[in-house]
Amino acid sequence: MYIKDIFYSFQGEGPFIGYPQIFLRFYGCNIHCEYCDEPDFIHQRKPYTLEKVLDELHPLIQKNPHSISITGGEPLIQVAAIKELLPHIPVPAYLETNGTLPKHLEEVVDLFTYFSVDYKPGFDKEFADFMTILRGRPNVFVKWVLTRGFPVLDLKKMVQTVATVAPDVPFIIQPVTPFGGIKDRATIEDIERAYNFAHQKLADVRVIPQSHKLIGIK
């Protein structure tokens, strides 16, 4: 399996913000987002055996974390590794995914307790299939990164897609943190407009920024 990083920190995003977690960051992603803070650099791709991962996790599990975040990149591109690994970890698993690989999700869905699913513009069909698999499960939320000047037409389409497949699931608007190709924050007008559109059709809408970036931790 290819891992980028294993560490202990605090969840900085979404409704589980502030809980201590182990982060297991898989290498690589199947898509490309302009604001990505985990771009692929081949020298960061570390091959790990199952034993080596479990060795590194052992002292972190002793810290009694809330859960282990299986994140990336996009962790579901290494679905075989997830199947091999998770049955050995005695901590609830929290999936952080871009929501574009529903067939991969089907293979491992029962290994996870928590699901943080991104909505990525342009992957509406994949997102719909993904949320259909998760329908009726607890501990699921959708996260969408709001960039400055996000087009109104795209906003309407996005809200319609989410309202069709996941109207009751908490929907987190995460104003973008400037990084890489993104130089500007979303404005208060962007945030209010996005909130108001989403709030018309979705039951539980919140605006939550990336808190770990604010306090300077991983």
Ligand code: SF4
């Ligand atoms: S889906 Fe996530 S990991 Fe992949 S490019 Fe986008 S922000 Fe980066």
